[in-house]
Amino acid sequence: MASSTSRTFSRIALAAALSAVGSLPAAAQEPIKIGFMAALSGLFSPIGQDMQRGAQLLVTQVGEIKGRKIELVVEDSEGKPAVALRKADRLVSESKVHALLGIFSSAEIIALGGAADKLGVPILTTNSGTPRATGERCHPMVFRSNPNDAMTVRGVADWLRGNEQARKGKWYIVAHDYEWGQGAAKAFKDAAAKMGVSIIGEDYAPLDTKDWSTYINKISAAGADYVWAPVIVSVVTDFIKQARSFGLLDKTRLLAVAGVTDSQLEAVGGVADGVMAASWATWTVKHPNMAKFTDAYWKEYKVTPGFQAILAYNGAGLLLDALSRAGSLSGADVAKALETAKFDGPYGMVVMRKFDHQASVPVFIGQVGAAPANQFGAKWAVNVVHEAAATVSEVPPQETGCKGL
């Protein structure tokens, strides 16, 4: 009893002493914690690692906010919604993070959005495509810094407007048969119908498809000029390799909707030459900030900056901007600050939109080809053939399915 009283007293005395001192040196204060989640094991891990490197780079560069150190608490979601939910819960309840960042897939952000009220911290995805996350499922706590698929399609439509050959060509859709693939296929079909682009066939491949020869055969038999391929980025290179071996790529242009990951591009080399990518970012974008980013990234990690790293860097930028301006570190205050967040990222200014919490960002239409001169030793890269500015890719609020936040 006595000891407990004295302990209480000493705690009060300590508190009084602290307030007398006023502000403490940075080291003595609790760090600002950001929970970072991505698929860091399994098939998706190369992408998850790129994401982690991108976010960590900015956190290292900025270091602290108002004297408080910023710390990235990393968890592996394995790319699975159920695991993401469990890890998010742990990050919030045990690690006491002030926000969640990263979030690899559409299925994960939809699942986390469903638990957002309970989690009580802002969730910012830098990598998931489904428009629903900021559309009909928009939520006060859910944010996205990468372009969503509706924006991708608007970017592609913008490229088609200026490219008569592609607009008049015969298109074929091969999509992965799940939420993201189906959504990206439908978005393209809607846009094509509006523009009078002809779609001559569509196929939906199971997620565990290894052999793409059946689809390649069908595309070839149909005589398609272009293929719209929302195929998961980790296996799209299988599709590309097989399409090349059948000679399909000699007459048909493949458009990889999720882009082509830089690490895989190096793995397959020239096989992917000429493949198009509706990319959300690429290190070949010509912007003064990009050179600074790639230099710092190379210095830190000695690997080619994959496009998912650029996206995660942007996401971290928006979040740190919000954390530095937020009235307090409460979930509501950080979310409020995120609604007006801005970041001058590797390819220019990224601005969060208050209406649906979707950042306004450009979409790059790229094509695989010889890499421009670089320090990474990359021989192949996605070179930008068309940039749809943020004002072009932006989906008007009334078309998002979100009622406003």
Next chain:
Amino acid sequence: MIPGDVTFWAVQILNGLVMSVLLMLITLGLTIIFGILLVVNFAHGSLYMWGAYVGMGVLSLTGQFWLALLVAPLVIAIVGIGIERTLIQPMRSQPVILTLLLTFGLTLVLDETARILWGSNPYSINAPDWLSGTIRIGSVVYPIYRIFVIGLGIAVALLLFLFLEKTDLGTVIRAASSDRETLEVMGVNTSRLFMLVFALGSALTALSGLVAAPMLTIYPAMGHNIIIDAFVVLVLGGLGSLRGTIVASFLVGQVQTLGAVVMPEFALVVVFAMMGLVLLVRPRGLLNLGRLDDGH
């Protein structure tokens, strides 16, 4: 939309054959190991993956694809011997379920080791120049490499049959599958026999992994998907039956590839439904030959 022309279906059947051959090479290994050692080897898919990595290593050192085709199965056969001697052999008197769990654990170790050695970034190898490009047969244009895969698979299956039917060792192996005790009484060293069979099975799956590599991506978990299909083939063929395995491989390969055109939603279900049906009405497999064929 289902295309109606003959060329399309000819290509489709060839596509089915390629899948069949990959499945056959993996499952033949599973089958002989099960038929003779009575071990369900879960780690078989990991050895498939290791075959691809080792082959990639040989290829990057020498630039010779045919050398990789020889060396990778050999190296994995030696790995197989190591596994059999240190893990499977001491477990022989234990219940089958324990070896099953053991090989499952081994999968985790082998996959993680591959990740440590080669990282989780995917690798890709290209078919050698002499197997690149396409060949025209009538109106059908088909990748030369895939024709090579079909030919190689058929050749390996034939060699395996000749070995089992025409050589003394093959006869002993077949005998071991039906009556192990008598064989031991006759003075045959069954322990060494088991080791050789495990090595042979491992070599076959390694060959399959390497042959698949120029078509697919090499990564630590590449064996996971295909091993499930291989187990379906194993059951359809009647556990331990070589002929059953071959027939089932061709059936599953064709159902999967043709099914993807005719009834895309059901192609996967059909294969598993077939497996369920076979287990119910024909537990010794499609050809009713469960355990290893006795040669007749």
